[in-house]
Amino acid sequence: MNKDTFQGSRLLLLDFGSQYTQLIARRVRELNVYCEMHPYNHLPENLEDFSAVILSGSPYSVRSAEALHPDLSALKGKMPLLAVCYGAQYLAHFGGGEVAPSNIREYGRAHLTYIKPNEPLFEGIAEGSVVWMSHSDTIKQLPTGAVCLASTPDVVNAAYRIEGEETYAIQFHPEVTHSADGMKLLGNFLFKIAKLTPNWTSDNFVEMTVAQLKAQVGNEKVILGLSGGVDSTVAAVLLNKAIGKQLHCIFVNNGLLRKNEFENVLKQYEGMGLNVKGVDASARFLTALAGKTDPEEKRKIIGRVFIEVFDDEAHKITDAQWLAQGTIYPDVIESLSVKGPSATIKSHHNVGGLPDYMKLKVVEPLRMLFKDEVRRVGRSLGISDELLGRHPFPGPGLAIRILGDITAEKVTILQEVDAIFINALKENNLYDKVWQAGAILLPINSVGVMGDERTYERVVALRAVESIDGMTADWVDLPYKFLQKVSNDIINKVKGVNRVVYDISSKPPATIEWE
Numbered sequence: 001m002n003k004d005t006f007q008g009s010r011l012l013l014l015d016f017g018s019q020y021t022q023l024i025a026r027r028v029r030e031l032n033v034y035c036e037m038h039p040y041n042h043l044p045e046n047l048e049d050f051s052a053v054i055l056s057g058s059p060y061s062v063r064s065a066e067a068l069h070p071d072l073s074a075l076k077g078k079m080p081l082l083a084v085c086y087g088a089q090y091l092a093h094f095g096g097g098e099v100a101p102s103n104i105r106e107y108g109r110a111h112l113t114y115i116k117p118n119e120p121l122f123e124g125i126a127e128g129s130v131v132w133m134s135h136s137d138t139i140k141q142l143p144t145g146a147v148c149l150a151s152t153p154d155v156v157n158a159a160y161r162i163e164g165e166e167t168y169a170i171q172f173h174p175e176v177t178h179s180a181d182g183m184k185l186l187g188n189f190l191f192k193i194a195k196l197t198p199n200w201t202s203d204n205f206v207e208m209t210v211a212q213l214k215a216q217v218g219n220e221k222v223i224l225g226l227s228g229g230v231d232s233t234v235a236a237v238l239l240n241k242a243i244g245k246q247l248h249c250i251f252v253n254n255g256l257l258r259k260n261e262f263e264n265v266l267k268q269y270e271g272m273g274l275n276v277k278g279v280d281a282s283a284r285f286l287t288a289l290a291g292k293t294d295p296e297e298k299r300k301i302i303g304r305v306f307i308e309v310f311d312d313e314a315h316k317i318t319d320a321q322w323l324a325q326g327t328i329y330p331d332v333i334e335s336l337s338v339k340g341p342s343a344t345i346k347s348h349h350n351v352g353g354l355p356d357y358m359k360l361k362v363v364e365p366l367r368m369l370f371k372d373e374v375r376r377v378g379r380s381l382g383i384s385d386e387l388l389g390r391h392p393f394p395g396p397g398l399a400i401r402i403l404g405d406i407t408a409e410k411v412t413i414l415q416e417v418d419a420i421f422i423n424a425l426k427e428n429n430l431y432d433k434v435w436q437a438g439a440i441l442l443p444i445n446s447v448g449v450m451g452d453e454r455t456y457e458r459v460v461a462l463r464a465v466e467s468i469d470g471m472t473a474d475w476v477d478l479p480y481k482f483l484q485k486v487s488n489d490i491i492n493k494v495k496g497v498n499r500v501v502y503d504i505s506s507k508p509p510a511t512i513e514w515e
């Protein structure tokens with residue numbers, strides 16, 4: 001990050017492992033303040049660049065043997081600090097107060113009563129405001145030098161501050177939407193107490209990142225693999241703005257993309273002025289996949305062939321020094337997580353990138369952005385809503401939507417089915433209401449009747465889900481009339497298909513993809 005752009009207005013968020021920590025980061029960013037999340041026990045080396053700190057909640061109890069107990073002497077009393085939930089208990093327990101198990105476990109809504117009126121943290125928030133609690137310990141006695149600011153019917157010390165410091169602590173969670181004035185409270189801390197400047201905007205990010213990329217890359221060449229997805233596209237446009245033709249993009253057709261996707265997207269990329277080479281390697285992928293039915297094996301083959309094709313192309317670009325990747329902030333946070341990287345259920349998400357033998361330096365222009373911020377930056381760069389609003393599409397493409405072995409004929413059938421479904425969603429203004437949609441070719445035939453003939457043809461499943469991040473998902477209640485029309489169109493127009501079913505499983509326990 002360029003040191004100057006957000007100087008004096010960076011917030012440090014220390015993660016004690018709460019499920020809500022990322023949400024705090026997002027809320028702070030929504031208030032246009034630049035925020036970095038770091039594990040509780042690893043303060044950033046450039047601590048002097050931060051002007052305020054928030055301590056997150058935690059699944060641990062401060063009273064337990066495994067309580068997280070970092071040394072915060074470099075922060076507390078030195079800069080404005082807001083401690084949330086575990087953070088508040090932590091300051092009390094290790095600061096001369098007392099934390100004890102609650103008589104009642106307090107989960108859910110509670111109402112605030114002010115003990116000390118006219119506090120800047122609560123400015124503009126009416127007494128009685130609903131706050132969201134989630135804790136089983138309670139602060140019985142405040143730490144040395146603290147004054148109680150607010151209570152709820154069950155929690156005496158729901159908020160306090162430490163005299164002579166800009167240290168505030170709250171037992172409830174302002175980051176969840178159930179805390180009615182949570183954003184106002186966070187804003188009060190950021191702007192009234194910490195006096196930060198709300199300068200984290202897409203335009204500032206673009207300006208800063210372009211300057212930073214120019215300095216980082218100089219006049220060297222960068223290679224980037226475009227996928228048609230939002231992240232790689234935004235990364236490419238940012239780099240293009242910074243270094244122009246020094247950026248060499250490679251867009252590989254693995255033969256498993258949607259109908260006409262390769263040609264259409266390539267044309268759009270060229271129209272955006274990107275220096276892009278389209279490589280049609282369909283035959284190479286299909287040959288390598290022939291006869292393979294195991295989903296993980298299919299994924300691995302596609303990953304391996306992609307690297308081979310990419311490597312062949314990269315070698316044609318002489319003297320390239322850099323490999324650009326579309327890594328985004330949740331991937332970075334995951335790799336630094338207090339709990340360690342979460343278990344992977346499928347071997348996806350391309351983490352780890354390309355093999356070492358490529359020996360390129362890595363540049364990741366989006367590594368500080370959440371997904372919604374990537375879209376906003378894309379918009380500020382003038383990328384079309386059509387490209388930015390595209391549903392996620394898995395790297396192995398239709399290979400994991402053709403259950404069983406893959407042949408060119410099956411790919412064509414699924415492309416036709418998928419195109420009818422996706423186009424119908426668009427024509428009926430349903431596309432943007434769905435997070436991800438697609439069709440799956442099942443490995444069974446079913447009996448049907450067409451005219452006087454008995455048929456024995458393929459079955460396809462349609463899947464449409466709503467989700468925030470793909471971690472959990474629910475099937476979309478698409479109108480019956482719409483499904484009826486799509487089903488008719490598919491069966492009438494796609495030769496070889498005589499039955500359409502709609503997947504009504506949520507994730508968990510199902511997953512979004514079938515393989």
Ligand code: XMP
Pocket residue numbers: 299346347348349350392393394395396400436470471507510511512513514
């Ligand atoms: P699941 O099926 O795990 O999917 O519920 C969650 C999200 O991940 C995508 N997905 C993949 N993406 N390579 C990818 O790049 C893969 O192997 C892969 N498998 C699933 C899926 O499309 C959904 O958005």
